[in-house]
Amino acid sequence: MKHYLSIDDIDSIPSWLSLAAECKKAPLKYRKLGEGKVLGLLFFNNSLRTRLSTQKAAFHLGMHCMTMNFGSEGWALEFEDGTIMDQGKAEHIKEAAQVVSQYCDVLGVRAFASLTDKEKDEAEMVLNGFKKYASIPILNMESATGHPLQAFADLITISEHSQKKNPKIVLSWAPHPKALPHAVANSFIKMMGQNPQFEFSITHPMGYELNQDLVQHIPVSYDQNKALKDADFVYVKNWSAYQPYGAVLNNDPHWMLTQDKLGQAKFMHCLPVRRNVVVEDRVLDGNNSLVIQQANNRTYAAQVALLKILESL
Amino acid sequence: MKHYLSIDDIDSIPSWLSLAAECKKAPLKYRKLGEGKVLGLLFFNNSLRTRLSTQKAAFHLGMHCMTMNFGSEGWALEFEDGTIMDQGKAEHIKEAAQVVSQYCDVLGVRAFASLTDKEKDEAEMVLNGFKKYASIPILNMESATGHPLQAFADLITISEHSQKKNPKIVLSWAPHPKALPHAVANSFIKMMGQNPQFEFSITHPMGYELNQDLVQHIPVSYDQNKALKDADFVYVKNWSAYQPYGAVLNNDPHWMLTQDKLGQAKFMHCLPVRRNVVVEDRVLDGNNSLVIQQANNRTYAAQVALLKILESL
Amino acid sequence: MKHYLSIDDIDSIPSWLSLAAECKKAPLKYRKLGEGKVLGLLFFNNSLRTRLSTQKAAFHLGMHCMTMNFGSEGWALEFEDGTIMDQGKAEHIKEAAQVVSQYCDVLGVRAFASLTDKEKDEAEMVLNGFKKYASIPILNMESATGHPLQAFADLITISEHSQKKNPKIVLSWAPHPKALPHAVANSFIKMMGQNPQFEFSITHPMGYELNQDLVQHIPVSYDQNKALKDADFVYVKNWSAYQPYGAVLNNDPHWMLTQDKLGQAKFMHCLPVRRNVVVEDRVLDGNNSLVIQQANNRTYAAQVALLKILESL
Structure with a gap:
């Protein structure tokens, strides 16, 4: 199982480049590959290009998409271990990530840097929270410290x-x-x-x-x-x-x-x-x-x- | 390439009426026509009927839909030429329309009148902004001065x-x-x-x-x-x-x-x-x-x- | 036409349980059943599990989904009869339910208890409003008094x-x-x-x-x-x-x-x-x-x- 969390996850740049050229020439060539597969797209921040282009890509691959604005449509997530969750956060990343893994085959996550808590941003709290607890591949749709797509x-x-x-x-x-x-x-x-x-x-x-x-x-x-x-x-x-x-x-x-x-x-x-x-x-x-x-x-x-x-x- | 911006874009009312009757009788008759095509629906305002009926119509035609609440999910758009964009608007219609054109085959736009700026409303700033810069057909899902659907x-x-x-x-x-x-x-x-x-x-x-x-x-x-x-x-x-x-x-x-x-x-x-x-x-x-x-x-x-x-x- | 409003709508628990086991073993076995059918999912409240699992279930059955956050994307609904609607509510449940019935084949509704108006909550104002006026089956995605899924x-x-x-x-x-x-x-x-x-x-x-x-x-x-x-x-x-x-x-x-x-x-x-x-x-x-x-x-x-x-x- 491979993630795409950072550009370090590209095994061979030349082969990825030639695959991109191939997909651009024949976008539907691999449309059977994703058949029956569900791509969940979780947005913690606004998005235009990422939102639409990732759905378009999934469509080319025959995948089914479910998009969700996590902040406004779901529950505020807690990422710290051991917290007494008696404040604003209603759900812990441990449950959220495991649960979503059961509804999707691949999970895209978009979560910007806070720019206020350097340590959490550097630790990629949200992206790595999903990576740690999800049981499915994670696609980085822009995280605190990287935008590999x-x-x-x-x-x-x-x-x-x-x-x-x-x-x-x-x-x-x-x-x-x-x-x-x-x-x-x-x-x-x-x-x-x-x-x-x-x-x-x-x-x-x-x-x-x-x-x-x-x-x-x-x-x-x-x-x-x-x-x-x-x-x-x-x-x-x-x-x-x-x-x-x-x-x-x-x-x-x-x-x-x-x-x-x-x-x-x-x-x-x-x-x-x-x-x-x-x-x-x-x-x-x-x-x-x-x-x-x-x-x-x-x-x-x-x-x-x-x-x-x-x-x- | 045809738009549907106003009822002036109806070439023959009798033939559109008979086609509507035909679609109503056999909704899936033309389901091959839109296969592999993506309809983007951009909402700058609330919508119930337009939101669901347009998706239903696209489904009848075999099209794939991507809906987006532009205001809350995307970036505030600038429509004026030559502005120094140092205020609240993060993206210009020139880029937004060209970009979205690459992800969709047809673009529906819903953007109500401001009712405060008559000149901009009459100029159909949003709808015509997309028409001017997009390279794909535009479907008017209610604009400042018209609701042709x-x-x-x-x-x-x-x-x-x-x-x-x-x-x-x-x-x-x-x-x-x-x-x-x-x-x-x-x-x-x-x-x-x-x-x-x-x-x-x-x-x-x-x-x-x-x-x-x-x-x-x-x-x-x-x-x-x-x-x-x-x-x-x-x-x-x-x-x-x-x-x-x-x-x-x-x-x-x-x-x-x-x-x-x-x-x-x-x-x-x-x-x-x-x-x-x-x-x-x-x-x-x-x-x-x-x-x-x-x-x-x-x-x-x-x-x-x-x-x-x-x-x- | 059957609804799923409460667990009273389960005709036989053993047969539902064995059907669930069958679906879990072979999720796509009934994928032809929902072909060409549209499931509308109306959310009056936040949702993670219900939102994604219901879409996943519909996908397994070959249904097409349209989701909508009714509060933020549609119009505030009036549920009382005979009201003079000159305040904040723009649309009556009578119209909304009848209209949506024409765009969907099945309608999921999620509407929590107010916890302030016991009488309306007990009467399941929202869920029963849709049940009363819609002409299609209603799926309870958590209502004021029950969560049968x-x-x-x-x-x-x-x-x-x-x-x-x-x-x-x-x-x-x-x-x-x-x-x-x-x-x-x-x-x-x-x-x-x-x-x-x-x-x-x-x-x-x-x-x-x-x-x-x-x-x-x-x-x-x-x-x-x-x-x-x-x-x-x-x-x-x-x-x-x-x-x-x-x-x-x-x-x-x-x-x-x-x-x-x-x-x-x-x-x-x-x-x-x-x-x-x-x-x-x-x-x-x-x-x-x-x-x-x-x-x-x-x-x-x-x-x-x-x-x-x-x-x-």
């Missing part, structure tokens, strides 16, 4: 649009009015960092250093202009500070990505994106934006992850 | 129950505690007004004049009793003032429809209806009420609209 | 784990921070009480007497320790007072079920359960807990109820 869709997109053997790819921080999680940035960094063919670097203002366990040997620059020079792909994303955890240190509009800064590079973003805050209209409306293709590839990323899970059952 | 279901109902060649049909305003949109009235007026065989008129209190572009040559009376005389069908509906836009000018209970006023006419309403405010119990519980049949015909109206869309793909 | 799942679980001809079964009240309905306790009592082979009794603190019409000749003890002695199955559940209706009289932690009290008996609870308030961790995490099996049997309880309904159409 997004990262795989991003990789598919880069592989489709790369015209060089060693493309230069830059992850650039951008301003945003709200504190956002690190999940997308984390998974993208892991995905890019493990491919030696990519010339990958990160740029962000001082203070926005990400988890150093992930960044490790990847070059980081505080000078956005220098970092973006001659880039082939610029991935823009806001994140809040990692230290102090979840803080919005500055919203310097000079970090917004402009067409001038982008030059001839391809523009990437996971969406939703705030126009003229994160990136200017000219970029999104220009020919070098890949954001719509990235979103389209979410379907095939989910389809490959589900397919690998189904094959492991 | 309701109007077609109403026409089916009238055609089933009319015993005259030239039935007299009256649209009568009724009191209501809240400000309601003009969508149902608008589409009904357009539908009735374009059929020269119908003797169609409107009655409402002074001040509740609707958009004159729609009403045009249709007789309007401020005298409800006179207007209802010898009617064959009385369609009752509240709407707020068009000028000043969205105002509740009066709630005169004398405008409530009673059995005495109805006489031998058939009673119609789109539902939901407030009993003993809009219409008295005796009418709704009497044999001349067609409201349940109207609601039933919503399934076949949606089925025909979807069928025409599917044929155009 | 849970009670049947409980019976399946007991029948699977009973090693005696005359097991001793005890229903024990437990503390809880919130006022909870009587539905689960009521249906369990009815289910147990009508089986002469069960040695069934109830224990609760003074003041927590349940509806005497249900309890009748069943032994009730205020002494939990004495009641639990030599029990084979201990079903733990909180409920609020029946008189004064809905009151929380005490939360005496001594009534929490502990492993010491449980002894060798099997532990049962409908879930969700508050750990270390209703029952201590050791019990739930021990080998004698049947709560996960009970939840699993919810699927087969629903499947048998739906199967019987489908056969009656």
